Amino acid sequence: MCGIFAYLNYNVGKERRYIMEVLFNGLRRLEYRGYDSSGIAIDADLGSSAEEEGGTPYTSPLPLIFRREGKIESLVGAVYSEVDAIELDLEKLFMVHAGIAHTRWATHGVPSPRNSHPQSSGLWNEFLVVHNGIITNYEVLKETLIRHGFTFESDTDTEVIPKLAKFVFDQAREVGDQVVTFSQVVIEVIRQLEGAYALIFKSPHYPNELIACRRGSTLILGVKSLTDTKNYAKSFGDVQSLTTDCQATELFFSSDLCAIVEHTKNYLAIEDNEVVHLKDGVVSVLKFDYNKEKPASVQRALSVLEMEVEQIKKGNYDHFMQKEIHEQPHSLTTTMRGRLKDKSVVLGGLKDHLKTIRHSRRIIFVGCGTSYNAALAARPFLELLSGIPVAMELASDLLDREGPIYREDTAVFVSQSGETADTLLALEYALSNGALCVGITNTVGSTLARKTHCGVHINAGCEIGVASTKAYTSQIVVITMMALAIGADKLSTQSRRESIINTLPDLPDKVREVLKMDDQMKDLAKSLMEMQSLLIFGRGYNYATALEGALKVKEVALMHSEGMLAGEMKHGPLALVDEILPIIVIATRDACFSQQKSVIQQLRARKGRLIVMCSKGDAASICSGGSCRIIEVPLVPDCLQPVINIIPLQLLAYHLTVLRGYDVDQPRNLAKSVTTQ
Template identity: 65%
Template sequence: MCGIFAYLNWNVARDRKFILEALFGGLRRLEYRGYDSAGISIDADTLKGFHGELVANGNISEAQFPFVFKKEGKVSDLVAHVYKEVSDQSVNLTETFNYHAGIAHTRWATHGQPSAKNSHPQTSGPENEFVVVHNGIITNYVVLKQTLLRKGFEFESETDTEVIPKLTKYVYDQLTKDKKGDEVIPFRQVVVEVLRQLEGAYALIFKSSHYPNEIVACKRGSPMLLGVKDYPESADQSADDTDPLSPKSPIISPANDAKKLDLPFLDAGSPASVTFRKEYFIASDATAILEHTKKVMVLEDDDIVHIHDGIAAVFHFNHDVRKEKAGRPDRVQRALHTLEMEVEQIMKGNYEHYMQKEIHEQPDSLTTTMRGRLTSGEGGKPKGVVLGGLKEHVDTIRRSRRIIFIGCGTSYHAALASRQIIEQLSGVPVTMELASDLLDRQCPIFREDTAVFVSQSGETADTLLALEYAKKRGALCVGVTNTVGSAIARGTHCGVHINAGAEIGVASTKAYTSQIAVMTMIALALGQDSISNREMREAIIDDLLRLPEKVREVLKLDEAMRELARELVNEQSLLVFGRGYNYATALEAALKVKEVALMHSEGILAGEMKHGPLALVDETMPIIVLATRDAIQQKQQSVIQQLLARKGRLIIVCTEGDSVKMCPSGKAKVIEVPHIADCLQTVVNIVPLQLLSYHLTVLRGFNVDQPRNLAKSVTTE
């Protein structure tokens, strides 16, 4: 899991300092995707010539090979390192480039420990002829490395990525050795020959001194977006009025100059005669592009984008025939979309951390999640749910033999929290599967099954592999994601976007609660035709509409949770007991404490207390018991008494007004929360425990938004 970013300007004058800051800014936005090291590559001097003319004319000595700067640590460490290096080397930061391509990367280590040598960009050799940044894993890198070693290449890093630029250099040398006369080998052709040899998941960006002012980007199994910023051709036209998809735009339209666009390069006339002005941005996530442009293209698996002479040409590479010489990529058109989010959504504002901001945004994110999807019965209309993404498939899901929820981590917990209400309202059995375990067991899936894939990012590797597995077996595949255009959103037959807004903090908070809200609405949609549970459905709809206000009430416990965190800050372990709907709450609360506060915590099904966990109870072990008012509250009351009998150090989460009922002895600390429908109580109950995990992390001195060893979405196995 890494963040990749690229910036290319065409006929837009930018000095080196601006280019550096653009790359640094992109990395700062992507740092939640990886933060153990970072690197960038920019041009050392203005490169002369286009379309590889320097190579074709034998004048490669005139070119300046790219700078590559890499540093272990945070992006801030890289920034300080780069400015020190450019100062020591007397690099001119005011030099202006009308055409320039720079690439950048922030790493989450998979192969090799965090270090400068293992950081990206990885290069083809000392002269940096080919430079590559990579997100993903190359599964056959060992074989490729052994082959390249036999060819005389030397390796410096422990990464799988280093084989890519060295393989690119080898392929380029072979292709240029065999070329005829003034034949120009397109950059994308070199990359395609490299891709034929790669196996695994990747998002890649290539830069080369042999192809000045060009970038080739491609993806398979890892996210990538292309942002386009056009500049007006006349003074009375604003940049926002320019439509990159219009016939006037050279990005994809043959109407601009069909003959030129059909050729690998614009070789009729000097590039100086091309008057349009553009900036391109390539990133792993829309958050890195948003502050520059809202016009983005979501790349699909096996897409190749070749940006040259100001034109972004998109090709689709048939991965199934990648070994065949005849399998050449086809030119395709991809639509540009306008991002709906605003820059303010990815800023911390007055909050100290993204996690804190996102916890407090939950009333608004829940409102957005439900907007336009609930009919409250006003004007004589029946109460109900409208989910456009499922409309054509609801009957099929109702007839399923079973519904299988598949996810990882927090997304799995959200599905678990929704299992009971879906079974109640649909009458269809629901089973739960961790994506990795499903694949390890090769779990039987049938045509009569509905498989629901839950992922905040929509790019989680194990969940994606499980999706491919289920599709091959004929199951109806439903996606529940927070990311429009993500791999799961595109790969499933239907689905629902949770619309929680950008979530930057690595520990998911508002996406979790919005996932539960969406899956509750799915349950309502599945049970909409049933007369017997109409009263229950209408009560849940009423409480869904009240849910944002209930969460707003719980957020008032912020200071109380800070005080509780002070009491627990030096503890080594924490147990959380829950059952029913709140079993998922117990698991999620324990996960939050574990991942950000770096404190051992365990979520336990209260019904299993006597089957082992009771041995851990003593007067020092802090134990949180979820005992809000629901159908099984009495059972939790019994659990509390048994724990108190063994001098347990209890913290009870109960419904307002129930503190005396749940703990008449007064020997436990009590947190009271508002009451709501049983299936939504887990949303209310998790909020104070999110606040607790946040304050524990701050008090323990750890990085809230970038927990140790973790990244936002795991896009590698």
């Protein structure tokens, strides 16, 4: 996946330096989406030396492209060096200017300037494109374009898009004197594309215009009126009236809301197959249809962003992951706010579908990575309260097997971003099989939220660190509340339900208590930082905790770690036990407590290097004689214990990463919200 950003100022004077900094800051906000290379495109001056020497096929300013391997600051430094070398006037004032930017997570082609975006149509950069997603038929398109004389310079799938745009443009001009519009060119291009994408086009043939479109990848339009702020939070009505009378306006495209919140709270979540054209300060929204030659103009309404600038800043923390771990008391509070009322749970997004869910033959959870683990943690409680069999599916495996899904099933799709590629493909598969599809996501307006029949927003707030932390615990709480709502009609579990509902409001305070163990977990990390491997044993509710804790250590500390079902210990893993390999055993008080005590005794008998997580007051009975290192956590009801138990492991992974000298927010080879396969 990648981050894309664009900025257009209309009828408001902005210096070139300011325009560049807006683009750079947009990329900084999106760097968690990709950080192996980046690039921007802005305009030179009309009549620049490059144009005077060679001549160009248009009369507008020459586009300037800057691309660099590495992180955003590498690009920033390179751009200012190149600008100085060509003596570009950074103080030049533009009343209208369109710039685009991109930060990349490599899928096709190694990180390098030539594989970075913007990708170009060729000589003179007649069409430029930034892209998030994957074009599945790019090889066929590339062969066709090569036969028509095009030369390719990169290894990317993206390069076919601007070259296809030039091919369409040239073909249209050869037909006659009829003027072809920018939107006509783009619509003909996307008619040929297969796959998932969010695209932004820039062309000197259409100076000071931008076009964006999407299919399967998030894309946001932000609108900032400098003259009439009240009307911008209302319905567009006729989209042509969005910016009229030459109002001073700043417009932003972004693949994430966090990149526009510092500029405006008025936004539009662009829908699949919509083409948004910015021209003369006016926004036009067109709906593309494969079966129709011409797109239809559509009316859309702006939404108001419920996010504050402080959420996208680190504040007093050293890293976003650290900040987000410590934000969990707040994120859990906002997740539960307004949903616990009079010994009942109210989930507005599910209330019209609860009867259908209760009559399902089974409930199927589908997710990837951390989201899968969150569903696994809550599964036992859902089974207990609903009496419905609950199946777990990794999205990619479900697709590979084409596993059976029936009309009588309820399929619950869990995704922090709501844009995870495999999860969305699995959603399409479940929809085609007639199942009721429920979405659980942290992102309002995401593809998952729009395509499911119903769902719940976890409301954990913006999560920028690549390794999910606060979204994980909020997902567990949301699925727990979902179980409470589904099981509300069963008298046999009424007392159990009421006990959990009464306990939930105290959970944030329990989390605050665990967060005070930060120094203790840092000290443990120091003792483990030279280790090559780590095992974590869990069972019951905390099997998911073992998986998620090990995943966090892998993701950010780049240390081999495995979460294992303790009940399987004697079926292979026991052979690994020795005095060197550190083993964490999760043995808090629940139905599996006695079995975990037995596991600990067997590991001690084999001189295992044990670290035991237990409930407060149980240390002496579990590990007498100081043979184990102890992590004591507060005791909460068993279905909520995974929320408590994961936090020391999150802290451990964080401190291991920092001590080992790795980038905790941008781990090697990973990016947030994987939207490409």
